[in-house]
Amino acid sequence: MKQIYLDNASTTRMRPEVLEAMLPYFTEQYGNPSSIYPLGQEASDAVAEARAALAGCIGAQPREVFFTSGGSESDNWAIKGFARANAAKGRHIITSAVEHHAVLHTCAALEKEGFEVTYLPVDGDGLVSVEDFKAAIRPDTILASIMFANNEIGTIQPIAELAAAAHEAGVVFHTDAVQAFGHEYINVGEMGIDMLSASAHKLYGPKGMGLLYVRKGVKLLNLIDGGQQERGRRATTENVSGIVGFAKAAQLAEAEREAVHGSQLALRDHAIERILREIPHAKLNGSWESRLANNVNFSFEFIEGEGMLLQLATRGICVSSGSACTSGSLDPSHVLLAIGLPHEIAHGSLRMTLGRDTTLEDVDFAIDSLKTTLANLRSMSPLYEDFQKTGEGSIIAEMKAQGVPYVS
Numbered sequence: 001m002k003q004i005y006l007d008n009a010s011t012t013r014m015r016p017e018v019l020e021a022m023l024p025y026f027t028e029q030y031g032n033p034s035s036i037y038p039l040g041q042e043a044s045d046a047v048a049e050a051r052a053a054l055a056g057c058i059g060a061q062p063r064e065v066f067f068t069s070g071g072s073e074s075d076n077w078a079i080k081g082f083a084r085a086n087a088a089k090g091r092h093i094i095t096s097a098v099e100h101h102a103v104l105h106t107c108a109a110l111e112k113e114g115f116e117v118t119y120l121p122v123d124g125d126g127l128v129s130v131e132d133f134k135a136a137i138r139p140d141t142i143l144a145s146i147m148f149a150n151n152e153i154g155t156i157q158p159i160a161e162l163a164a165a166a167h168e169a170g171v172v173f174h175t176d177a178v179q180a181f182g183h184e185y186i187n188v189g190e191m192g193i194d195m196l197s198a199s200a201h202k203l204y205g206p207k208g209m210g211l212l213y214v215r216k217g218v219k220l221l222n223l224i225d226g227g228q229q230e231r232g233r234r235a236t237t238e239n240v241s242g243i244v245g246f247a248k249a250a251q252l253a254e255a256e257r258e259a260v261h262g263s264q265l266a267l268r269d270h271a272i273e274r275i276l277r278e279i280p281h282a283k284l285n286g287s288w289e290s291r292l293a294n295n296v297n298f299s300f301e302f303i304e305g306e307g308m309l310l311q312l313a314t315r316g317i318c319v320s321s322g323s324a325c326t327s328g329s330l331d332p333s334h335v336l337l338a339i340g341l342p343h344e345i346a347h348g349s350l351r352m353t354l355g356r357d358t359t360l361e362d363v364d365f366a367i368d369s370l371k372t373t374l375a376n377l378r379s380m381s382p383l384y385e386d387f388q389k390t391g392e393g394s395i396i397a398e399m400k401a402q403g404v405p406y407v408s
């Protein structure tokens with residue numbers, strides 16, 4: 001059966017060009033970059049070249065880019081490393097309620113170490129308010145961490161404005177840009193970003209490979225002590241093939257960014273418009289205007305996201321649900337709750353994230369299947385039966401009556 005992969009926010013398929021660039025570093029070019037003979041120096045040169053290429057993608061200096069094992073490690077290092085190094089200046093951190101768990105759980109760990117964390121709320125679109133952000137800054141605030149773009153609902157935050165507000169108060173600004181790197185325009189200088197996390201497998205590169213950009217002068221404690229790799233900031237023999245693959249993926253993404261962005265935007269809007277037109281009792285989650293070009297996230301009333309997921313899977317469609325059942329918890333996603341969705345609606349959520357190879361046919365097939373699946377599931381729902389008899393009990397119908405945008 002043909003697979004239609006619409007879960008690119010979760011991970012992406014590595015590009016053949018990336019694999020090709022990586023292969024020599026598993027075989028002939030197996031040297032350790034710390035060794036002084038040519039085999040080692042060739043590996044060292046490859047790492048340096050990759051670092052320069054990745055730095056160039058975000059307007060950073062090569063020496064400001066540190067390689068890590070992925071987005072999660074970069075988030076941990078930025079936040080824990082900075083907080084622990086700067087605790088004497090203050091112990092307050094600002095973040096948002098919609099961050100990835102790599103940030104939220106890191107902040108929770110720091111709370112156990114005696115740091116205080118403000119989790120800023122977001123509006124119905126998932127946006128952090130710059131005013132709220134400014135108001136949360138205290139004399140003892142040392143760090144703010146606000147994600148560039150959300151992995152569930154795709155909302156893009158006003159990063160430059162938030163960073164400027166942080167700097168006005170002498171607060172260092174970190175952003176988890178894992179969903180944005182290689183997809184959106186990023187320039188750390190122009191945007192005032194002090195630290196930035198990125199991960200290769202979200203842009204058609206290898207898994208287990210990330211980077212942390214740290215502006216010159218920002219002090220961090222190490223998470224991983226040992227050898228002198230990464231200028232003594234992160235030990236472990238370099239993942240040379242992963243580093244080379246990450247750079248290749250980022251260079252390809254950068255070269256094609258605008259074209260891919262444009263075509264994904266058209267497909268995304270086609271999907272959103274079709275769902276709103278053809279499927280009743282649906283609500284678009286997140287902002288339509290300030291949104292990643294590949295993200296479609298909807299709540300559908302009178303069904304469970306998990307049921308929908310399983311039925312779509314039998315048709316070869318790979319999507320993800322907004323409920324956290326897959327992660328072993330019955331609570332709906334913290335992001336969907338933070339944008340104010342009632343539990344019932346949050347449980348019926350579905351995320352489709354398009355990739356660079358996604359076609360109009362793929363999207364249409366997925367939506368046709370979604371329509372059939374929803375009709376099936378709703379026909380078995382006692383709540384839906386009640387609603388059809390009485391015309392009452394629909395939360396989305398109430399939202400529509402109240403003027404909530406993008407509901408059907």
Ligand SMILES: *Cc1c(COP(=O)(O)O)cnc(C)c1O
Nearest residue numbers: 070071072100102151178179199
């Ligand atoms: C995927 C993701 C991460 C984690 O990245 P890994 O490389 O898988 O550790 C962190 N933040 C966001 C926003 C993500 O989408």
